Amino acid sequence: MSMVADHLIDGLPDVRGELIPDAPMAPLTWFRVGGPAEVLFRPADAEDLAAFLKACPTEVPITVVGVGSNLLVRDGGVAGVVIRMGKPFMRIEILDDNRVRAGTAALDMAVARSAMEAGIAGLEFFRGIPGSIGGALRMNGGAYEKETMDVLIEAEGVTRAGERVTYSLVDMGYSYRHSSAPADVYFTSALFQGSAGDKSEIERRMNEITERRETSQPIRTRTGGSTFKNPEGHKSWQLIDAAGCRGLKRGGAQVSEKHCNFLINTGEATASDIEELGEEVRTRVKETSGVTLDWEIRRIGMTRDEASS
Numbered sequence: 531m532s533m534v535a536d537h538l539i540d541g542l543p544d545v546r547g548e549l550i551p552d553a554p555m556a557p558l559t560w561f562r563v564g565g566p567a568e569v570l571f572r573p574a575d576a577e578d579l580a581a582f583l584k585a586c587p588t589e590v591p592i593t594v595v596g597v598g599s600n601l602l603v604r605d606g607g608v609a610g611v612v613i614r615m616g617k618p619f620m621r622i623e624i625l626d627d628n629r630v631r632a633g634t635a636a637l638d639m640a641v642a643r644s645a646m647e648a649g650i651a652g653l654e655f656f657r658g659i660p661g662s663i664g665g666a667l668r669m670n671g672g673a674y675e676k677e678t679m680d681v682l683i684e685a686e687g688v689t690r691a692g693e694r695v696t697y698s699l700v701d702m703g704y705s706y707r708h709s710s711a712p713a714d715v716y717f718t719s720a721l722f723q724g725s726a727g728d729k730s731e732i733e734r735r736m737n738e739i740t741e742r743r744e745t746s747q748p749i750r751t752r753t754g755g756s757t758f759k760n761p762e763g764h765k766s767w768q769l770i771d772a773a774g775c776r777g778l779k780r781g782g783a784q785v786s787e788k789h790c791n792f793l794i795n796t797g798e799a800t801a802s803d804i805e806e807l808g809e810e811v812r813t814r815v816k817e818t819s820g821v822t823l824d825w826e827i828r829r830i831g832m833t834r835d836e837a838s839s
């Protein structure tokens with residue numbers, strides 16, 4: 531893909547951040563699989579991102595990623611530009627009235643911790659989600675009966691045309707693990723509302739969340755979190771278990787024995803092993819229960835065949 535990348539990068543606007551051709555994506559995801567980004571863009575700040583998008587030819591595909599904890603990058607890599615926000619977007623500010631502003635590269639866990647240290651309650655569920663605030667905004671990330679939509683006031687971002695925008699909670703159009711905000715808005719920060727709380731009580735709740743996660747999820751493996759959304763009135767893991775898929779393998783991919791809505795890379799999996807295993811699970815669940823599972827994991831990029839054709 532290098533030839534194409536060199537060509538693409540030549541036509542891209544200058545930036546203050548970094549533009550990296552043929553950048554490996556696997557290390558940027560929890561699954562540790564997938565091909566390279568044609569060009570990876572690490573913006574210096576929101577202005578840099580906006581100026582880049584404004585000047586970037588409209589035919590160049592743009593994809594944004596967070597810390598890759600709900601993401602499967604296909605083996606043929608991702609065409610166009612992949613935006614990954616880093617350090618300049620990690621700032622967490624404690625504001626008046628129990629509000630917290632966080633850059634979208636800040637980890638959910640760091641936001642939970644900062645709020646706890648400031649005696650702000652209500653954000654402790656973020657302790658249970660290993661993603662970034664950008665991913666939480668897009669996925670309406672949630673854990674233990676609370677979701678991003680319960681605490682969000684507004685989110686700032688940049689459109690594909692390079693316009694800075696602010697989306698209110700209503701504009702985000704949230705439902706379960708879904709936002710109807712336009713797919714081509716790249717979020718740069720979020721403002722959250724908490725409430726006054728007791729620091730040690732908040733810490734106790736966060737520790738409880740940590741313990742529950744340790745016992746119920748394969749959090750130390752190469753995984754992408756919950757593979758499928760829970761269908762209305764069902765739990766995906768129960769349907770998958772009932773379809774006999776617990777421990778099912780394909781190449782180096784396996785349905786977790788510990789939590790069967792998690793797929794894991796046992797070491798040498800390719801992205802297609804993981805995606806095909808997921809599709810096999812969907813087929814078996816449909817056959818045994820009649821229920822169609824929808825992917826929660828975001829799949830991006832091209833298969834090897836698509837990339838070489």
Ligand SMILES: Cc1cc2nc3c(=O)[nH]c(=O)nc-3n(C[C@H](O)[C@H](O)[C@H](O)COP(=O)(O)OP(=O)(O)OC[C@H]3O[C@@H](n4cnc5c(N)ncnc54)[C@H](O)[C@@H]3O)c2cc1C
Pocket residue numbers: 560593594595596597598599600601615634658659660661662663664665666667668669670671672673715716717718747748749753754755756828
């Ligand atoms: C062990 C484990 C446990 C998990 N448990 C939970 C859980 O309890 N609850 C839960 O909700 N999730 C859970 N997840 C899934 C995941 O952590 C969340 O979906 C998280 O919000 C994804 O954030 P991310 O930064 O990793 O995003 P990525 O996986 O990198 O991306 C996910 C989506 O968000 C979009 N995105 C990322 N950043 C931005 C941005 N700045 N602007 C616009 N779009 C953006 C991407 O384009 C992509 O569509 C778990 C994952 C793992 C591995």
